[in-house]
Amino acid sequence: MPKIVDAEARRHDVVQAVFRIIASDGLERASLREVADEADLAVGSVRHYFASSDELLVFSFGAVIDRLAGRLETALASVEGAAPESPEQHNAVLNLLGQFLPLDEELAVDACVWMAFRHAARIKPVLAAEAERSHRTVAAVVGRLIMILNPGEADAQQNLVTEAERLLATMDGLCMHALLQPEWMTAEMCSDVLTAHLRSLRTAAASR
Amino acid sequence: MPKIVDAEARRHDVVQAVFRIIASDGLERASLREVADEADLAVGSVRHYFASSDELLVFSFGAVIDRLAGRLETALASVEGAAPESPEQHNAVLNLLGQFLPLDEELAVDACVWMAFRHAARIKPVLAAEAERSHRTVAAVVGRLIMILNPGEADAQQNLVTEAERLLATMDGLCMHALLQPEWMTAEMCSDVLTAHLRSLRTAAASR
DNA sequence: TCGTTTTTAGCACGAACGTGCTTCAACACC
């Protein structure tokens, strides 16, 4: 019968090549030829697994979303397992929010790719559905996090939404700055900003 | 002598065409041919004013930075002219921060273009210098704003830097979301988030 | 050993890109 190749693993390899190209040269350089070279394959081989360039990009977008979502779910479980107001919970929250930031090489690649696809989705309609899913997924996690940090505020649902969007915006801004101005936005500065934001969350909750 | 054409006005027209293309189709579509078409010129004419594609892009990046910086300086003067803690000051601050957001058509174009160039600068070295200038300029304004809102904190300079970066990150995140997920991040949500952030600034200052 | 089927490799076409270079038109000055 056929030559046996683990198709799923191959697709994963190709997607990894896409990630590396986006991180180093930008999404617009992630052409079939570049991807094939990076993955040590021929263009025809890549096209055997992905019918078109668009399909490859959409699949890659979905892959990075799934990776991030998986990390967030794991981190959220840690937060839920920690005692409220405890230092363990604080560290768990910092760890969760750190999943958005380019704190190491692997996270940096994911952050680059995630940002690139989301911005590209504004222009390319094929990416719109995944961008929507990306936003919903992340917003759900951050929303649950806000609920954990602001217990017993069943009435002020408006504030929960606002605070969730505020935290989400801050995280995206931090990620942007860490990617675009790494000299200014160092890991320590990220940590300082996050700590300040979490403190502001607590005092805001207490003052209501 | 030569045919008299207001070269500066022509360059401005071309840059406006670049802005429109970036806002509607993305920076990668801002080729010489597209720009020339949009500006109702021939490719050769555009190249008469801008020696190369890179020069056109760098000039356009600088133009959007200057536009934003001008609006920010004007708005900052209003903030400085208002009485501390007054509603007028609050509105002036909201107005200043609103200059970052795509609250109307013109602001939306600027926001798109600004974001696109900053992200492109991560990849294209020719844009790096302007990206650096962009960050320094905006950070200076936001830093002064934080100093105005947190008077008499000469000791805690660390906190000022952290709070400035935090506000900057939040603004960039808000801008991103308003551009990428306009259904979720409406103008009202932007206003709510900003108000919450300003409240958190005040309570944080009071608690120290 | 021989097919059969998956995998890999490659060619060819049209489109779009930046850019070097040439050509035409227009206008202010002598």
Place this chain on the structure above:
DNA sequence: GGTGTTGAAGCACGTTCGTGCTAAAAACGA
């Protein structure tokens, strides 16, 4: 009115892109 400088326009070349299509290569059952 002639003339020379400058704006406007366009051609041509090499590159890169996506994609339809064909053909070789490889691996396993018969």
